[in-house]
Amino acid sequence: xxxxxxxxxxxxxxxxxxxxxxxxxxxxxxxxxxxxxxxxxxxxxxxxxxxxxxxxxxxxxxxxxxxxxxxxxxxxxxxxxxxxxxxxxxxxxxxxxxxxxxxxxxxxxxxxxxxxxxxxxxxxxxxxxxxxxxxxxxxxxxxxxxxxxxxxxxxxxxxxxxxxxxxxxxxxxxxxxxxxxxxxxxxxxxxxxxxxxxxxxxxxxxxxxxxxxxxxxxxxxxxxxxxxxxxxxxxxxxxxxxxxxxxxxxxxxxxxxxxxxxxxxxxxxxxxxxxxxxxxxxxxxxxxxxxxxxxxxxxxxxxxxxxxxxxxxxxxxxxxxxxxxxxxxxxxxxxxxxxxxxxxxxxxxxxxxxxxxxxxxxxxxxxxxxxxxxxxxxxxxxxxxxxxxxxxxxxxxxxxxxxxxxxxxxxxxxxxxxxxxxxxxxxxxxxxxxx
Amino acid sequence: xxxxxxxxxxxxxxxxxxxxxxxxxxxxxxxxxxxxxxxxxxxxxxxxxxxxxxxxxxxxxxxxxxxxxxxxxxxxxx
Numbered sequence: 001x002x003x004x005x006x007x008x009x010x011x012x013x014x015x016x017x018x019x020x021x022x023x024x025x026x027x028x029x030x031x032x033x034x035x036x037x038x039x040x041x042x043x044x045x046x047x048x049x050x051x052x053x054x055x056x057x058x059x060x061x062x063x064x065x066x067x068x069x070x071x072x073x074x075x076x077x078x079x080x081x082x083x084x085x086x087x088x089x090x091x092x093x094x095x096x097x098x099x100x101x102x103x104x105x106x107x108x109x110x111x112x113x114x115x116x117x118x119x120x121x122x123x124x125x126x127x128x129x130x131x132x133x134x135x136x137x138x139x140x141x142x143x144x145x146x147x148x149x150x151x152x153x154x155x156x157x158x159x160x161x162x163x164x165x166x167x168x169x170x171x172x173x174x175x176x177x178x179x180x181x182x183x184x185x186x187x188x189x190x191x192x193x194x195x196x197x198x199x200x201x202x203x204x205x206x207x208x209x210x211x212x213x214x215x216x217x218x219x220x221x222x223x224x225x226x227x228x229x230x231x232x233x234x235x236x237x238x239x240x241x242x243x244x245x246x247x248x249x250x251x252x253x254x255x256x257x258x259x260x261x262x263x264x265x266x267x268x269x270x271x272x273x274x275x276x277x278x279x280x281x282x283x284x285x286x287x288x289x290x291x292x293x294x295x296x297x298x299x300x301x302x303x304x305x306x307x308x309x310x311x312x313x314x315x316x317x318x319x320x321x322x323x324x325x326x327x328x329x330x331x332x333x334x335x336x337x338x339x340x341x342x343x344x345x346x347x348x349x350x351x352x353x354x355x356x357x358x359x360x361x362x363x364x365x366x367x368x369x370x371x372x373x374x375x376x377x378x379x380x381x382x383x384x385x386x387x388x389x390x391x392x393x394x395x396x397x398x399x400x401x402x403x404x405x406x407x408x409x410x411x412x413x414x415x416x417x418x419x420x421x422x423x424x425x426x427x428x429x430x431x432x433x434x435x
Numbered sequence: 436x437x438x439x440x441x442x443x444x445x446x447x448x449x450x451x452x453x454x455x456x457x458x459x460x461x462x463x464x465x466x467x468x469x470x471x472x473x474x475x476x477x478x479x480x481x482x483x484x485x486x487x488x489x490x491x492x493x494x495x496x497x498x499x500x501x502x503x504x505x506x507x508x509x510x511x512x513x
Contacts, residue, residue: 053479060485094482096489 027289034292037430039085041422042299043092045415046306050094058152060096063305064160064265066112068102068167070274071378071392075103081272082163085298093306097161105378105392108170109177110241116178117245123259125183159305159409160265164272165370170391172363173244175264176402180254181246244389248397251358256401266310266407268301269366275373303419304409313406314362358397363406458499466491 009015054060067082069075090097100115102108122140146153162168246254273294275284287294379393411419439447470487471480480488 050483051481053477054482054485056480056485060482060489094486096486 031289031292035295037423037426038292038295038299039088041419041426042089042296042303044422044426045419046089046093046303049306050092052094057150059146059154060094061154061156062158063090063095063097064158065097065099066108066160066162066167066171067099068108068164068170069104070164070166070272070374071105072276072375073274075101077274078163078167078272085295086161086163086270086302089299089302089306093303095306102167102170104241105166105390106170106241108167109174109244109391112171112174113178113181113245114242116175117181117183120178120183120257120259125257125259157263157308157310158265159308160267161270161302161305162267163270164274165367166374166392167272168269168367169396171267172396172398173248173391175406176248176251176397176399177244177246179257179260179264179402180251180399181244183257185242186245187243247389248358248394251397251399254399260401260405262405263407264402264405266305266308266409268305268409270298270301271367272370273373274370276375300411300419301409303415304411307411307415308409309412309415310407310409313403313408315359315400315403359400359403361398361403362408363398363403364396462492462495465495 010018065082065086067075067078069078100108100111102111118139122143160171162171271294273287275287374392381390381393382388466488470484470491
């Protein structure tokens, strides 16, 4: 007898095992390959930006990333999310970035408000304290050096990328607090109660946990802080977060800072799906197998930020179609996947303020679906202080002056077309490799 | 304490100039090798290269600082 041996299939049990393992592996592999392709698509779209020349006496464009640990989780998940989805597009576009980080609720708000107040002080609004330390500050010294050397700042828009609904809420609150609130701490008496811990900075010093590649502290001795982190942690185990300088109820009576620019850094929200819990496993498995859609979505948002086309936020979502400037940006269906609700959604309401403060706006509805995913511990109010402000679960209050200045990055029609063509080119390359 | 003589001061200044220029040369060579590709068509730096150079210089100085701190610590302990 000769010829091919009699081929047999494996037994029934092996067949079951191999088909399950094979199906799972195929699903994961396909998803990861597609995710890589999505990433490549958006990276190629913005590549052209990196090849533009930059004069050597001009600083590069610095985008501000607003990153915060999601409720009931640490900041590392947010960082990994950033590294995986947002960073490749930023690198490909030749952008530099600067991070406002937050570990606990309210850190981002405090850090952002501090930055705004510092900008106001440098623009000339005098505070009653801390004039001398401002002159010793590293950033002021750097600015002086740059002026002398003739190095100019980037002369276009910079932009903010806000990752996640929690960070978005804190971002909006921080902007309001910074531009509408006072430049000085309205309650400086609190600082004297803090035990002498070697931290001699005034109340305007930075006690939030914001990190940037160049350390962005406003205290008078930044070097000391870097060299002795352990001493500080022994004396001050919890860095105190400064309270908000202004509460949402006081917005209408507040005076807008005269140095407020007409456009508040165009921003783009980036979705950050984050689900915890044992019974959420089926949903999490589904998301694990569908990361390509997330990569596409986030890539689009960051590419829009890189390419720099922006429009103002809508004041009420129902007015979207009748906007006179709508010819300059594409129709809603293709480019705004995050604007889900057509009505103003309140989500979780603040029980202590029954009447609605502020105006309605597109900013309120952004990324709202993420709020439903938060762990229930984030929604629990502290029994000791029921009136304490909780940025994450209170309603967002929009002051019309600030809300009208906020702008949003959108992808123009031509760029959408180019992105589609790049996607087709990539799939052609894939099949050519197979051949 | 005896003041350093002018000859010693000159020698110290010369050594410092040498060290600084040596560091500068090493820095430019290392960062140019890492950040600037071989094929270019124009003389201006583009944005990607600018950003890369900024980061390279910053890292170089940080590494320098950390290493010298460690060495001073070692020398201090002995």
